[in-house]
Amino acid sequence: MKTIVKKQKMGMIDNVMHQFNQAADLMQLNSSIRKILSAPNSEITVNFPVKLDDGSVEVFKGYRVQHNNALGPYKGGLRYHESVDIDSARALAMWMTWKTSLAGLPYGGGKGGVQLDPKKYSNAELERITRRFTYALGDNIGPEHDIPAPDVNTTPQMMAWIADTYMSTKSTNERTKHAHVVTGKPVGAGGLEGRDRATGYGVVVALKAWANHHSISLSGKRFIIQGFGNVGFWASNFLTEEGAILIGVQDASGSIYNEQGIDPSQLLNFSKSNGGFITGFSESNQIPNDLFFSLNCEILVPAALGNQITLENVHEIQAQVIAEGANGPIDAEANDFLVGKGIDIIPDIYCNSGGVIASYFEWLQNRNGEIWSLEEVLSKLEIKMTTSFGKILKTAKAHNTDWRTAAYIEAISRVEQAYLQRGIFP
Ligand code: GLU
Numbered sequence: 001m002k003t004i005v006k007k008q009k010m011g012m013i014d015n016v017m018h019q020f021n022q023a024a025d026l027m028q029l030n031s032s033i034r035k036i037l038s039a040p041n042s043e044i045t046v047n048f049p050v051k052l053d054d055g056s057v058e059v060f061k062g063y064r065v066q067h068n069n070a071l072g073p074y075k076g077g078l079r080y081h082e083s084v085d086i087d088s089a090r091a092l093a094m095w096m097t098w099k100t101s102l103a104g105l106p107y108g109g110g111k112g113g114v115q116l117d118p119k120k121y122s123n124a125e126l127e128r129i130t131r132r133f134t135y136a137l138g139d140n141i142g143p144e145h146d147i148p149a150p151d152v153n154t155t156p157q158m159m160a161w162i163a164d165t166y167m168s169t170k171s172t173n174e175r176t177k178h179a180h181v182v183t184g185k186p187v188g189a190g191g192l193e194g195r196d197r198a199t200g201y202g203v204v205v206a207l208k209a210w211a212n213h214h215s216i217s218l219s220g221k222r223f224i225i226q227g228f229g230n231v232g233f234w235a236s237n238f239l240t241e242e243g244a245i246l247i248g249v250q251d252a253s254g255s256i257y258n259e260q261g262i263d264p265s266q267l268l269n270f271s272k273s274n275g276g277f278i279t280g281f282s283e284s285n286q287i288p289n290d291l292f293f294s295l296n297c298e299i300l301v302p303a304a305l306g307n308q309i310t311l312e313n314v315h316e317i318q319a320q321v322i323a324e325g326a327n328g329p330i331d332a333e334a335n336d337f338l339v340g341k342g343i344d345i346i347p348d349i350y351c352n353s354g355g356v357i358a359s360y361f362e363w364l365q366n367r368n369g370e371i372w373s374l375e376e377v378l379s380k381l382e383i384k385m386t387t388s389f390g391k392i393l394k395t396a397k398a399h400n401t402d403w404r405t406a407a408y409i410e411a412i413s414r415v416e417q418a419y420l421q422r423g424i425f426p
Pocket residue numbers: 075076077078099147148149150151152183184327352353355356357359
């Protein structure tokens with residue numbers, strides 16, 4: 001049986017560069033700015049030792065790529081995954097530049113992580129890995145310079161360890177000024193109410209905007225989700241609240257199906273008791289991974305890793321709309337095929353931006369010593385995302401192009417303006 005969720009990343013950088021170049025051509029991006037934006041500003045690689053529970057020492061490889069900061073501090077997640085390497089960090093950092101720009105945030109883009117499978121380490125080891133990685137990054141991160149956040153396999157708890165470690169390296173009377181060095185912290189440690197569900201909530205806001213655009217309702221629509229981590233669970237949760245029906249889920253352990261509908265909360269409880277995996281859930285049947293994308297449904301939400309939809313499987317897709325919860329889930333060739341077929345794609349740099357928008361709220365909350373309520377967070381998030389959807393539609397129409405390219409044009413234009421107005425130092 002083919003395990004689709006596990007393979008990823010081959011050519012993620014090709015994917016993002018292809019998307020960027022396509023938009024840059026269409027908008028006739030200033031050629032000097034095109035050169036600047038084609039490469040990251042800086043790339044940090046660290047090798048750092050950590051003592052494991054059995055007393056042995058392992059050396060880990062961590063990365064932070066800072067793509068661009070023309071609009072503000074670098075912003076973006078840290079992921080813990082075996083696929084983390086310099087190329088994937090470069091691609092993901094660049095995606096963050098477009099994501100923050102499109103959302104109208106005062107941030108640039110960065111991304112990084114540690115190359116490891118977190119399932120192989122105890123909680124105490126993960127704490128030491130996270131703290132030592134933070135220490136190794138030193139002042140390459142900072143509340144007004146580069147602000148990490150959760151991503152694949154990294155948790156609010158880990159963000160609290162990052163904040164604590166970073167703050168501990170500062171002098172006593174400076175320490176508390178640095179809590180916004182990282183976002184996605186647990187609420188008790190300076191985190192934001194709702195940051196945990198923000199990305200999944202944003203995916204559903206995007207789908208509501210899509211449904212509105214077509215004058216249809218999400219109620220009764222069948223959907224399938226690839227990946228049942230934070231984004232996959234919360235997107236399923238909010239979509240079922242809209243009356244949509246979750247009929248299929250895939251994760252690294254396999255694919256499950258129930259045409260009557262799967263309850264996301266029940267599935268989450270099951271997966272928590274099953275090592276984080278969904279297969280074996282009694283209210284569903286396991287199906288071969290090869291059949292997952294061919295399930296008859298209206299909505300597909302890829303919420304796992306990059307490059308999952310390729311020429312190998314794109315022909316199987318039945319959905320009318322693909323809402324990209326993950327970063328870069330569709331490769332360039334599959335994207336062209338889907339656009340040609342008239343399937344709507346809600347692009348990642350817009351669709352999953354709920355997370356970084358909520359991160360911005362958390363950063364503001366910490367910086368200004370405020371505490372925001374859940375309702376406030378979700379309603380501000382909804383307004384921001386609905387506004388962005390309108391901009392994408394308008395730009396797509398003006399340039400007679402697809403939504404992804406339109407989203408890029410919007411995002412790149414903001415960065416281009418910043419360069420044109422400020423000029424290039426010296
Ligand atoms: N990791 C998330 C993303 O890819 C969130 C980044 C953030 O909140 O800074 O958008």
